[in-house]
Amino acid sequence: MRIENSFIPVRGVGETTERRLWEHGITHWDEFDGSVVGETLAGRIESFIDEGWDHLDRGDVSVFADRLPAASRWRLYENVRADTCFLDIETTGLDATRNDVTTVSLHRAGETKTLVNGRDLTGERLATELEDAALLVTFNGQRFDVPFLETCYDLDVSVPHLDLMYPCKQIGLDGGLKAIEGQLGIERDLPDIDGREAVRLWHQYERGDDAALETLISYNRADTKNMKPLLETVTNRLHDRVFEAACATR
Structure with a gap:
């Protein structure tokens, strides 16, 4: 349609x-x-x-x-299929005034980029990545991802926004992103990692474990890329x- x-x-x-x-x-x-x-x-x-x-x-x-x-x-x-940007973030907690964004993954036109705190994750870089998008797609991003980024990086995310959680509910798909993927048979790498484990991986990386960051990035990228087949199904x-x-x- x-x-x-x-x-x-x-x-x-x-x-x-x-x-x-x-x-x-x-x-x-x-x-x-x-x-x-x-x-x-x-x-x-x-x-x-x-x-x-x-x-x-x-x-x-x-x-x-x-x-x-x-x-x-x-x-x-x-x-605007070709200019749609799928976005997901990982954080150290749920309060944007006290916690940090650790990674942000953006999937568009078949390519996925991941920005990392302390490396290339800045407000300016985020604004640049989003400015050419015609549509931003998240899962629960209306209440969490977008306000979190706006608070932490003093951004005004004005890209038209589709939060997948709401149309999912329309067709009886309830629960978190991974639970819905399971209902639809959408497979992912690292299926056993969750938000709590993502926080642990970040702290492990801060202590010098680069492999922990690579695992966290893979988890964050899977969240982002899997939104595309989910959106097309919905x-x-x-x-x-x-x-x-x-x-x-x-």
């Missing part, structure tokens, strides 16, 4: 109205003809479509991210449930 199939970013259009449009064959912006809804709402939709094409031509999905509920931002992915399932199911009733 693409943004051009969506009408809920329009003020006054909820899921019920959007579904009614789809059921009447208006499944794409190009098919909107002012029917099905009232004149005032039709005018809003037409204005939204005109402005929407301009945003898409620039590769800017921020206006749609701002207007979509968190659980519906999966609709952004297909439009978007496919939600596409079928939300969009195809409505179109099938025509």
Whole structure:
């Protein structure tokens, strides 16, 4: 499903109205003809479509991210797949005012980079890595990863953000990232390492164990890379449930 199939970013259009449009064959912006809804709402939709094409031509999905509920931002992915950045962080604790970020991994266009505290992990480097991303994808990053980075590095992360935890819940996938991967059969290296072990590995590295850092980096990179197949599974399932199911009733 693409943004051009969506009408809920329009003020006054909820899921019920959007579904009614789809059921009447208006499944794409190009098919909107002012029917099905009232004149005032039709005018809003037409204005939204005109402005929407301009945003898409620039590769800017921020206006749609701002207007979509968190659980519906999966609709952004297909439009900016090539410029999507998957991000995950490791920290020494849960309080950004007292604890530190140890590693940050970013996966984009098939490549994964890991920034390490004390080496190349700086606010400037993070800002540079994120500035070209059209969409940022995390798991529980809305509540944890992004606020943690903003606090520790005085950043303002303004990239449109899709937190995978919310669309996962929509299709009954609950729990942490590793638990959901297990439900879907997504395999990973180092399956026995968890957040507590990640903290221990960092402290071990601080005591001079470089191998511990390499293990921590591998764990952090797996968290980041595995979000891509998870997102694609989730978007496919939600596409079928939300969009195809409505179109099938025509």
